[in-house]
Amino acid sequence: MNPTKTALSVNLNKVALVRNTRHLGIPSVVRAAQLCLEAGAQGVTVHPRPDARHIRGDDVPALSELVAHHGGAEYNIEGNPFHNLMDFVRRLRPHQCTFVPDSEDQFTSDHGWDFPKDAGRLRPVIEEARSLGVRVSLFMDPRPELMAAVRAVGADRIELYTESYARAWGTVRQAEVLAQFAEAARAARAAGLGINAGHDLNRDNLTDFLRAVPGVQEVSIGHAFIADALELGYTGAVREYLACIARAFP
């Protein structure tokens, strides 16, 4: 098991969503990233969707520039490599790209890649990103039986899609669903993959997840984080989420 404390990557999509409702440039995603990194977040994540409903094309290089000036901070760009993601990867070479099988107009991400079906088309884009020095993570449902195939296609990590856990948290299904995620994480590690996790994680469910699922290297959290930041400020929200992570690593 990897005893290293999980890194927090703040997803800034929802800052951009509010900004886009006026032509004033506020709230600024770059300022949000700066405050989150200064408060101790280890990285930032964006998901520039093809319809630019939140993160826009010019946000992505602006954030790359900002992150480059925060030594050790990580930039993670999510998206579908068969839509617009690879243009950003080629231009900006972020530390990590997370491939997500969303349609162009997807409401929000709601499933992982399908193996063996997607393996053939993923292989060349994974190879290209890795040849540029970009770590590749694949958004995956918690299915242990797929992890060897994910590794075989060349990915470095998986991102466990955690919505099913978030829905089960606090119900009679919580333990059963957590066991499924723990098994998927074990299979991923056994296959030689690193492990990230995200989607609908929040201040209530995060610690339980990290206690039960060993070896999660990074969580990316956006929707709930920004909702909390409206009450606590970016700095206060980062402190709270780092405390949730710390509680899982006594």
Ligand SMILES: CC(=O)[C@@H](O)[C@H](O)COP(=O)(O)O
């Ligand atoms: C891959 C993932 O789970 C997140 O990127 C999620 O899709 C957030 O995207 P939205 O903020 O557009 O819902």
Ligand SMILES: NCC(=O)COP(=O)(O)O
């Ligand atoms: N990869 C998941 C992510 O970046 C944020 O998801 P959410 O917290 O907005 O659901």
